[in-house]
Amino acid sequence: MSTRHSGPRPRKANPDDPPVQRPPVGPRGPIPGPNFLGLEGRIAIVQAQVFLLAMIVIAQLWLVTDALYELLSGRTADLGWLALASGAIFALALLITFWPRRRIEGS
Template identity: 85%
Template sequence: MNTHNSVPRVRKANPDDPTVRRPPIGSRGPMPGPNFLGLEGRIAIVQAQVFLLAIIVIAQLWLVTDALYELLSGRTANLGWLTIASGVTFALALLITFWPRRRIEGH
């Protein structure tokens, strides 16, 4: 045992990690973390986003299936339109995902 340098070293898996602090202790024990209350109606907006994105994913799967069928059957006339429709639904999915968050949180 080396007593010359007896400074305790705390080993960390990642030295860049922030220090972990214990939660504040209340009358009934440890208190929960910060209470991030959502804005009124936020749950309904998130549920609508999830529903619309599920519909878009189903449409994307149908478009990809149809495009593969057309490609493998040798009929390539509709592939351009299917690609454009897939791109439009992808852009719509991005819009649904990011636009309401910025409007509600005021960013």
């Protein structure tokens, strides 16, 4: 049994991959596409996001620790406020994660 494919299409490692097209060719060779990942300031934005989310994770861990301490000691009066603060911080984390996306014009 032969492992070579004799049809007009070459075999793909993943058949669900989209078709690959060659880049447009100009008078000096291939024209590079826009580098949206390397836009100015993008690295600083991502670094700030990572730093702020790390601080939020630390705050969430502190809130969970405090809530468990309050629950196990029998003082349940502050649990609602701790849950509310945790939910607000979670919403802030979602905002920090998804809001500062740079929009690409024309798409």
